[in-house]
Amino acid sequence: MEKPLTAHIPKDGSWLRLKDYERVGGYQGLRQALKMTPKEVIDMVKDAGLRGRGGAGFATGLKWSLVPTPDQIPGPHYLIANGDEMEPGTFKDRLLLEGNPHQLIEGMIIGAYAIQAEFSYVFLRWGYQFAEKALEEAIHEAYEAGYLGKNILGSGFSHELSVHISAGRYICGEETALINALEGKRANPRAKPPFPVVSGFFGRPTVVNNIETLSNVPHILSKGVSWYKSLSKCEDGGTKLYGVSGKVKRPGLWELPLGTSFREILEEHAGGMRDGYQFKGALPGGGSTDFITAEHLDVAMDYNSVAKVGSRMGTGTIIVLDDKTCVVGMVLNLEHFFAQESCGWCTPCREGLPWTEKLLLALENGEGKMEDLKIFDDLTRYMGPGNTFCALAPGAMEPLQSALKHFRADFERHIHEHRCPWK
Amino acid sequence: MDTQTQRILTDDMIAEIRDMYQHFPVKKAACIEALKLIQKHHRWVSDQAVQELAEVLDMSPDEIDSVATFYNLIFRKPVGRHVILICDSVSCWIMGYEKIADYLKQKLGIQFGETTPDGRFTLIPICCLGTCDRAPAMFIDEDLHRDLTVEQIDAILERYP
Incomplete structure (x- = not known):
């Protein structure tokens, strides 16, 4: 089984230096891309079926193709690698940033060439110090070797790349909020349209791609579309970093074919549940995805299959709920997070999330009423897709609405017993 | 002056x-x-x-x-010599971060958001640190401490005079 993204990451906790990266085929993808036209690069990434690994799953090649060319809208154009990774339960981009920064840099240069961007930024979350250090040194190596700067490898294409370290807040992962943060402002999301591909960083065409997404790009260019598609078990291409946290025997992170079954990830890779704990449910792709339950164990972890069972693959990092953990407490923890991290820009989110948290807290403390469940149903609708500026509140409603659907009896027990039965 | x-x-x-x-x-x-x-x-x-x-x-x-004031890691109030940022997000919650947080509060005699009277520690809850497979986790200054148990806390704190 091939693991292009992680196979060469040193096992001793260090990162893959330029000379070692080149020895295993590093920067061959860039060399290939520079022989092609930007449009050919975009078409190749489209054909490969690479979908965004940040959570939304938007087709990467399609996103790139929406950027006006410099003939249509003169530069500068920008590319931003989204390394905010603040989704609760998500720890996948950390590995790629800490272990193989050149893979990301190469992917960024190829992406920048495809959209004819003069500048790119890595927007890195706070707290990833090893990643920051590795990235800064790798960027320096790339400049020294002529992969960055003026007239890259004699192609006539020039590109500058730098790193911004975030000052916190979950909302910075939302692409328009991220752009505001990068401009030095409060990270409120912007109304769409216009989309960033047309009007982004300082009003210029801007593409924002996730770290894992961009790390896939060099391999598509160097090894081709059919190879890339063959890595996956589904209609979309490539491998995926899957993670598991919670009360399993071996929490961790693994690169596996896209479309690997949930059961295989949980039972083989994470070693199954710890002794004395039963699997009850899971958030398949971070805190803002819908619960799946034991009846969904055989779902393939790809975008379309997880959607068919009423959830989202999201970031692909699974948070496991066990039978000894209270689902109301877990959802309360999540809604506390979302209420705190709401940027306050639009009313449904600013008012609705603290209300949700208060009701859940009362419920968890045994002070809930049956009519609260009706209010939860209403809130999940009010804060559903289409009523807010960005996806934060609709995402916050996903664990709540699915918990109410799959574990309603647990909510009712809190009301009838006037206490948390798990305490 | x-x-x-x-x-x-x-x-x-x-x-x-x-x-x-x-x-x-x-x-x-x-x-x-x-x-x-x-x-x-x-x-x-x-x-x-x-x-x-x-x-x-x-x-x-x-x-x-x-x-x-928008960004939680810009401090608009004075902080202690060492800042403890303990993750309170979902994976750390499942793995029992509350026990660690309660122990820290009791040991330091402060609540979240407060600084010890000697100015040594400030204790702040923080959202997901991106190390969920090794929960519970906390930062002290620039150091990440993972797979935490209550028993380890005293020894860890001693490293921050």
Whole structure:
């Protein structure tokens, strides 16, 4: 089984230096891309079926193709690698940033060439110090070797790349909020349209791609579309970093074919549940995805299959709920997070999330009423897709609405017993 | 002392801030980076620092503050010599971070958001640190501590005098 993204990451906790990266085929993808036209690069990434690994799953090649060319809208154009990774339960981009920064840099240069961007930024979350250090040194190596700067490898294409370290807040992962943060402002999301591909960083065409997404790009260019598609078990291409946290025997992170079954990830890779704990449910792709339950164990972890069972693959990092953990407490923890991290820009989110948290807290403390469940149903609708500026509140409603659907009896027990039965 | 020596932003810091914004169409773009720079030197961002930065970036102090107060890792109140940031997000919650947090509060005699009277520790809850497979986790200053148990806490704290 091939693991292009992680196979060469040193096992001793260090990162893959330029000379070692080149020895295993590093920067061959860039060399290939520079022989092609930007449009050919975009078409190749489209054909490969690479979908965004940040959570939304938007087709990467399609996103790139929406950027006006410099003939249509003169530069500068920008590319931003989204390394905010603040989704609760998500720890996948950390590995790629800490272990193989050149893979990301190469992917960024190829992406920048495809959209004819003069500048790119890595927007890195706070707290990833090893990643920051590795990235800064790798960027320096790339400049020294002529992969960055003026007239890259004699192609006539020039590109500058730098790193911004975030000052916190979950909302910075939302692409328009991220752009505001990068401009030095409060990270409120912007109304769409216009989309960033047309009007982004300082009003210029801007593409924002996730770290894992961009790390896939060099391999598509160097090894081709059919190879890339063959890595996956589904209609979309490539491998995926899957993670598991919670009360399993071996929490961790693994690169596996896209479309690997949930059961295989949980039972083989994470070693199954710890002794004395039963699997009850899971958030398949971070805190803002819908619960799946034991009846969904055989779902393939790809975008379309997880959607068919009423959830989202999201970031692909699974948070496991066990039978000894209270689902109301877990959802309360999540809604506390979302209420705190709401940027306050639009009313449904600013008012609705603290209300949700208060009701859940009362419920968890045994002070809930049956009519609260009706209010939860209403809130999940009010804060559903289409009523807010960005996806934060609709995402916050996903664990709540699915918990109410799959574990309603647990909510009712809190009301009838006037206490948390798990305490 | 003359007023010059009482300034928070030194000439070197101002030069560094000017270097930040020259890459961008507007000076304001350096606001977050400049706040981080001030905090690096002074551990927190005071009202005076906000006013001085406003002059450098041609912004109003209110405008600076609207940015400073938005970001949870810009401290607008003084903090202790060591800042403990304990993850309170979902994976750490499942793995029992509350026991660690309760122990820290009891041991240090402070609640979340407070600093010990001797100025040694500030204790703050923080959202997901991106190390969920090794929960519960916390930062003390720049050091990440993972797979935490209550039993380890005393020894860990001793490393931060």
